[in-house]
Amino acid sequence: MSLTSKFKEAMVGLKAGRVTLDYPAHPRPVPENFRGRPIFDAQKCIGCAACANNCPAREILVLDVCQEVRILKYLGRRCTYCGRCSDVCPEKAITMSHEFETATNKISDVHQRLDLFMSTCQRCGRCFKETSPLEQLKLKGYRFDDLENERWIFRSRSFLESEPLVDDIKIELD
Amino acid sequence: MLRNLCQKMFGRSLWVYHANSGGCNGCDIEVLNVLTPYYDVERFGIKLVGSPRHADVMLCQGPAMRSTARALRCAYDAMPAPKLVFAIGGCACGGGIWHDSYPVLGPVEKVIPVNFYIPGCPPRPEAIIYGVAVAVGLVDKKVSPVEFKQLQMPIPRYHPSDLRGEGEMVVYEKAEKI
Ligand code: SF4
Numbered sequence: 253m254s255l256t257s258k259f260k261e262a263m264v265g266l267k268a269g270r271v272t273l274d275y276p277a278h279p280r281p282v283p284e285n286f287r288g289r290p291i292f293d294a295q296k297c298i299g300c301a302a303c304a305n306n307c308p309a310r311e312i313l314v315l316d317v318c319q320e321v322r323i324l325k326y327l328g329r330r331c332t333y334c335g336r337c338s339d340v341c342p343e344k345a346i347t348m349s350h351e352f353e354t355a356t357n358k359i360s361d362v363h364q365r366l367d368l369f370m371s372t373c374q375r376c377g378r379c380f381k382e383t384s385p386l387e388q389l390k391l392k393g394y395r396f397d398d399l400e401n402e403r404w405i406f407r408s409r410s411f412l413e414s415e416p417l418v419d420d421i422k423i424e425l426d
Numbered sequence: 427m428l429r430n431l432c433q434k435m436f437g438r439s440l441w442v443y444h445a446n447s448g449g450c451n452g453c454d455i456e457v458l459n460v461l462t463p464y465y466d467v468e469r470f471g472i473k474l475v476g477s478p479r480h481a482d483v484m485l486c487q488g489p490a491m492r493s494t495a496r497a498l499r500c501a502y503d504a505m506p507a508p509k510l511v512f513a514i515g516g517c518a519c520g521g522g523i524w525h526d527s528y529p530v531l532g533p534v535e536k537v538i539p540v541n542f543y544i545p546g547c548p549p550r551p552e553a554i555i556y557g558v559a560v561a562v563g564l565v566d567k568k569v570s571p572v573e574f575k576q577l578q579m580p581i582p583r584y585h586p587s588d589l590r591g592e593g594e595m596v597v598y599e600k601a602e603k604i
Pocket residue numbers: 290306307308309310311312330331332333334335336337338
């Protein structure tokens with residue numbers, strides 16, 4: 253180690269110039285195909301829960317508070333920005349935005365919550381599988397004579413119970 | 427309040443301790459990236475230290491695991507007050523994609539109090555810098571919760587007072603075609 257090698261090192265350092273980004277003062281654009289936070293569009297969403305079923309982090313929770321209202325909750329805290337939800341969404345209701353500056357002091361700031369109105373299916377009472385397809389046939393609302401005079405409607409749960417009907421949704425709601 | 431306190435206390439000398447309690451190393455690499463000349467957080471006086479006893483801020487990566495939760499808690503207790511904890515990455519903020527498996531207890535906030543969250547898997551280095559800048563009060567946070575509510579139910583097909591219960595079903599008294 254001699255003085256010359258130190259001098260050489262200093263020259264290399266000087267030659268590189270200034271490389272540091274002036275980041276928070278100046279915005280830094282992301283690459284074109286960057287995937288950031290998913291944004292949900294309540295106008296397009298039909299509440300099919302395909303996104304919730306395909307999310308590897310189980311980040312999207314779907315719960316029915318009553319017959320007519322389905323709540324879709326995106327927690328945002330352990331989202332990996334993988335884009336699977338937006339890939340499977342049949343209505344293209346999820347956009348992978350370019351937002352990455354999601355730092356916050358309150359984790360509920362990254363939540364998104366949609367209340368979706370679900371209309372009641374006149375054939376099965378629900379628009380998704382109740383128990384099994386065979387048992388569905390036994391439901392009263394499925395019978396064709398009832399359909400004809402529209403006298404039967406499925407009991408609304410809007411005033412009855414607010415806790416989620418499916419047990420495994422207990423994982424972590426907030 | 428917290429922000430004012432932070433600005434006063436930490437001014438230009440945040441010493442950070444980097445704790446990985448079971449993440450995949452993705453976030454570690456991004457944190458180290460932030461310390462390189464390219465992003466250079468020493469502009470804000472941030473310096474990496476090797477012991478929690480010297481640190482003001484703990485950068486947590488990875489979820490609280492069954493095997494590391496106790497060590498994480500000890501490291502937190504060893505830090506002198508006032509102290510801040512940053513949860514970096516989806517694992518530390520929410521437990522990661524294996525949040526419901528056996529060895530994962532959950533987000534680090536189950537073990538230690540967390541002051542700032544930086545979600546992402548891993549977050550971009552810029553996102554980490556942004557989180558630090560939010561903490562020291564250089565910029566404002568950009569996110570806020572989004573809620574879409576049905577304020578009004580679409581017109582009901584029946585009036586509740588005309589309903590008569592009958593087992594699982596409800597009969598509409600004034601049956602008429604709609
Ligand atoms: S981007 Fe991936 S992890 Fe995030 S909500 Fe969509 S499917 Fe889940």
